[in-house]
Amino acid sequence: MxxxxxxxxxxxxxxxxxxxxxxxxxxxxxxxxxxxxxxxxxxxxxxxxxxxxxxxxxxxxxxxxxxxxxxxxxxxxxxxxxxxxxxxxxxxxxxxxxxxxxxxxxxxxxxxxxxxxxxxxxxxxxxxxxxxxxxxxxxxxxxxxxxxxxxxxxxxxxxxxxxxxxxxxxPKKLANGVDPSFLENHGLKSQQYFLHIGTFDKRKNLPLLVRSFADFLKKTDSNFKLVLAGGAGQSTQMNDKPVVNELVAELHLQDKVILPGYVSDAQVRSLYENGFGYVFPSENEGFGIPIVEAMAFGLPVIHSDQPALMEVAGQAGLAVKTGDQQDLTEKMILLSSENSRLETMIEKGKEQSKKFxxxxxxxxxxxxxxxx
Known part of the structure; x- marks a missing residue:
């Protein structure tokens, strides 16, 4: 054949x-x-x-x-x-x-x-x-x-x-090796940041994530940061990058929300290996590759209850109501405060990622x- x-x-x-x-x-x-x-x-x-x-x-x-x-x-x-x-x-x-x-x-x-x-x-x-x-x-x-x-x-x-x-x-097979200077150059400490990797398409709901993260900081008084890695949306209609930039400035989060742009495989690996949790609030996905990638690296995942993400994450992720800012904030707080839940999610995530x-x-x- x-x-x-x-x-x-x-x-x-x-x-x-x-x-x-x-x-x-x-x-x-x-x-x-x-x-x-x-x-x-x-x-x-x-x-x-x-x-x-x-x-x-x-x-x-x-x-x-x-x-x-x-x-x-x-x-x-x-x-x-x-x-x-x-x-x-x-x-x-x-x-x-x-x-x-x-x-x-x-x-x-x-x-x-x-x-x-x-x-x-x-x-x-x-x-x-x-x-x-x-x-x-x-x-x-x-x-x-x-x-x-x-x-x-x-x-x-x-x-x-x-x-x-x-x-x-x-998911993509990332090249071996990490970028040892990447985290330091962006003021990031291991286990002290939430992560999202992908384009700034409107359907990704990244302005919602920024607002939820701002609420998370107010309610926890933590030193966490939020990394939004990736390039602009694929068209003018789809691009939320300007909205995110304005929101970060409005909320005075310039030192807390890190926007490194496109990242290399070595930098992606560094981010996954040292992150605290991956957050994926998208309102519509056909699959959701980052869920599998993050889980394979032992990173717990918070994701919207959008059907494709629920299917890919199985029972290994922490689902939030799509578009609900308060629910997302509460789930970020929950993940940062319950070590036993964190450990269980990490193990379930590693097993779930093997299916792909x-x-x-x-x-x-x-x-x-x-x-x-």
């Missing part, structure tokens, strides 16, 4: 989809199956390192990228299929070619955000991208998604019922690939 994995999108992917595609490619190589031959459209490391369409962009630059993406999906990828003649095509970035293909398609649709939160995307771009998604869902297509929550959400919005399988993904291994991830795909 020959399988072609489309990795073109790695040249711009920066968030969870990048992790998904890289870990899928790595797992395919690490856990080969005797009945499956993998063909990659691109070398994953080289494609990920391509800077052609990354960084600050003009309108012309963005337009050139969209044209490049369209050419790939609708012309170059079908040509590659003719060349390699795979039995299965996997597109892990929502979009499969609109052209008729002589092979099965496994299209990964990670979440239903484009339907659920239209206000977070430029209207023209959302219309265009949804059109690409729908045109690629044809012939012998099976959808792969990340959680039961995403599966149910997609069935609600897709006009046609497609076979759909949930495969839980694996690279081996389990690729075996999910192998089962789908070989079932017909």
């Amino acid at each position: 020959k399988v072609l994995l489309d990795l073109q999108y790695l040249n711009v992917a920066t968030t969870g989809i990048k992790t998904y595609m890289m870990e899928l490619a790595h797992a395919a190589l690490a856990y080969p199956h005797p009945d499956i031959e993998w063909v990659f459209s691109h070398d994953p490391e080289e494609q990920s390192a391509d800077q052609t369409f990354k960084g600050p962009q003009t309108k012309i630059h963005r337009l050139n990228y969209h044209m490049d993406y369209f050419r790939w999906k609708e012309f170059q990828l079908p040509d590659l299929i003719k060349k390699h003649q795979p039995d299965v095509l996997i597109c892990a970035d929502f979009v499969s070619p609109a052209a008729s293909l002589p092979c099965r398609r496994l299209t990964v649709i990670h979440d239903a955000f484009f339907w659920q939160m239209p206000q977070n995307y430029p209207k023209w771009w959302r219309t265009y991208f949804l059109s690409l998604i729908r045109k690629g869902l044809k012939e012998d297509t099976e959808i792969i998604t990340t959680t039961e929550y995403s599966r149910k959400s997609l069935y609600k919005y897709l006009k046609k019922i497609y076979p759909m399988t949930v495969i839980h993904q694996a 291994s690279s081996k389990n991830f690729i075996e999910g795909f192998q089962t789908v690939i070989l079932k017909n």
Whole structure:
């Protein structure tokens, strides 16, 4: 069985989809199956390192990228299929070619955000991208998604019922080593800060986290800090970074809320290994990779009761009512004051994180690939 994995999108992917595609490619190589031959459209490391369409962009630059993406999906990828003649095509970035293909398609649709939160995307771009998604869902297509929550959400919005399988993904494998100076440079002490890593998208509810942390400091008189690592939201509509910056200044938390921007693997590892707790108040997620990462490092997790996060955390996290500032503050206080609860959460979290291994991830795909 020959399988072609489309990795073109790695040249711009920066968030969870990048992790998904890289870990899928790595797992395919690490856990080969005797009945499956993998063909990659691109070398994953080289494609990920391509800077052609990354960084600050003009309108012309963005337009050139969209044209490049369209050419790939609708012309170059079908040509590659003719060349390699795979039995299965996997597109892990929502979009499969609109052209008729002589092979099965496994299209990964990670979440239903484009339907659920239209206000977070430029209207023209959302219309265009949804059109690409729908045109690629044809012939012998099976959808792969990340959680039961995403599966149910997609069935609600897709006009046609497609076979759909949930495969839980694996988190990114962080490079070995830590950055010994990173914590010191930001005035951080081990076990003395709450952590969040990710973009400042509006759905992440980071202004709520800042307000809850301010209340936490007032009620506990502690020396804790809050680290919000990551870059701006993915579009002007989605970006809450300016709101967070203004809120930090308004609440006089400049010395308490640390905003280091994008962080390297070594810095991420340093943050996870020395943090007190991970806080994930997001109002909508398709999966929630940081929950698995944090738990694997022995970091207790406070998360919203959003369905995907509840599914990924199992019974190992401390759930708060989504959007409830007071509840979040109370859970942060609870975590900081009950050592027995803390220890139990750490142990449960380590066990829960083992379910999301690279081996389990690729075996999910192998089962789908070989079932017909």
